[in-house]
Amino acid sequence: MVLASRLVDSGARVSFLYPAHHESRLCDARSRPHSPEIRFVALHARDFDSAPNDFSRDFFLMPSLAQEFEQLVSSLQPPPSCLISDEVCGTLAKSARLLGIPRYILVPESASAFAATLLAPSLARDSKLPLQVARNETVDIPFIGMTVVAREYLSPYLDTFPWRADYFLEGAIEAQASDGILVNTYRELEPSILSGMVRDTCLNPHRAPVFAVGPLIPEPSSTVGSHHQEEEAEIMEFLDAQAPSSVVFVSFGTLIQRNEKDAREILSGLEQSGHPFIWKFSGDGDYVPTGAGKSGLILRNWAPQLRILSHPSTGLFLTHCGWNSCLESSSLGVPILGFPAFMDQPINCKLLVELRKAGVKLATLESFQIAEAIKEVMESEEIRRNAQKLKLAADRAPKSLDFFVDKLRENSALHYL
Structure with a gap:
């Protein structure tokens, strides 16, 4: 649209x-x-x-x-x-x-992720398609220096559904x-x-x-429907009360559901960091994290992501590195803390963290690592400067x-x- x-x-x-x-x-x-x-x-x-x-x-x-x-x-x-x-x-x-x-x-x-898709015809010419689920064949993504396991990134080409691979x-x-x-x-x-x-x-x-x-993202003011106005007002009131670039926003997209163990570690890490936070939580069971108190907001299944990222109080985005989230954070100058899961997410994370140096990658969801990584990004002038460079570039794009x-x-x- x-x-x-x-x-x-x-x-x-x-x-x-x-x-x-x-x-x-x-x-x-x-x-x-x-x-x-x-x-x-x-x-x-x-x-x-x-x-x-x-x-x-x-x-x-x-x-x-x-x-x-x-x-x-x-x-x-x-x-x-x-x-x-x-x-x-x-x-x-x-x-x-x-x-x-x-x-x-x-x-x-x-x-960078699409480049892997464009490699499929050459893989077919070399009789490497459909990919076999049981094998760990790798594919080199050109120009970004990254090797991925073919069956993890090119999952549509698996031999599980040969007709889908052909399509x-x-x-x-x-x-x-x-x-x-x-x-x-x-x-x-x-x-x-x-x-x-x-x-x-x-x-x-x-x-x-x-x-x-790109970046093909809507204006932040156009993303909220009338049925979310009260929730949005509460979120904006919370952000308005915080210091500039101090808030951690957490969202792992719409597909990834966090289990209770991960959720408890994330909440503990956020609290240990000492920074206020907003967490859009999606869980795979009945557990819902509570007890954030005045230091944070925990939202269930919905958040006005663009409004939050564009607010001057937001200083960090803990994300799964889906491409929309990466585009939104980079074009708004917000550094990322990346925890990619599958498909194009590891490639996107490498792009922002290693190549553009506008964030840090999390190795695990252990609370102490989350807290330390938040502090590392929040205190890094270089990371913030690089994130702002991407914002200026996006403004011209x-x-x-x-x-x-x-x-x-x-x-x-x-x-x-």
């Missing part, structure tokens, strides 16, 4: 296409104010009733959704200037080719053949990999142009989208799908 809004600001008309069975997932986005130039269009899969009711449903429905997409686009006047879709929609890439529409992919993850491989091949790659990052955050993606023939054999269009718009400016009526 952020990209759609920014394209509208550039003078485009945008049609936002989505599967009708995902309507509920768009409720928050559609409830926010947006330009009338953004048109929401639901695609109805004809064979939805016969689709499996599990994680494979979207894969099963893609051919049917592609047919409706082709019918819709054929009826549009003027025809769209291009299609922007995510990197795994290989089926839609074929539809765009059939209709003669340029197709660009939007990468919601870091360029994602098709998406990676079509990504390489696209008319351009839009990455939700900014150049100063990932300079080496962005340059490498343009010239490396293994990652980008067709030399598709690469556009750094939205202009990068102009390069992409200019490429399509030759069309008198810009219309993106």
